[in-house]
Amino acid sequence: MYDVEEEYCKYLKQLGGRIISSDKPIGEIREARVSMGITQDELGRLMGVRRETISRIETGAINPTFTFINKFCRTITVAKIVRDFQAIREVYKLDGKDVPSISRGILKPYFDIPAGELDIIFKIGVRGYQKSRNKIIKNMK
DSSP: OOOHHHHHHHHHHHHHHHHHHOSOHHHHHHHHHHHTTOOHHHHHHHHTSOHHHHHHHHHTSSOOOHHHHHHHHHHHHHHHHHHHHHHHHHHHHHTTOOOOOOOHHHHTTTOOOOHHHHHHHHHHHHHHHHHTHHHHHHHHO
16 A cells, blocks of 8 residues: 655655755756646745746756755655545546545645645645656556
8 A cells, every 4th residue: 555654755855865966956846846737836835935936946046945945845745645646546446446535634744734735735736647647557556
């Protein structure tokens, strides 16, 4: 079965490692945002900054702080967990099994997310799943 803590730690380490060890961390930030289908406006709301700040980070006009990178990695990771749960639900449905669900409570131990931000992250996770549905389902089986 899917281990939320294990997957959370795996995704967080992968993304954080890629950003921190990269010669071009801003490129890694942009790539992660785009791959999850997150707009600069959505990311700005989640990070507590304006869209223009996200744009300036992604173009290299300003450097992201460690606090920004930390919150960014956690936000993307939670969206990936939601995305994975969407795939799990579909695989279970296809196999005629009971469908597990993801709730705000399951994410609470990993990331203290205000309700409004969690709603945005859920939408992003579902959107990210729909974009990569076939690949994700194949990996889940």
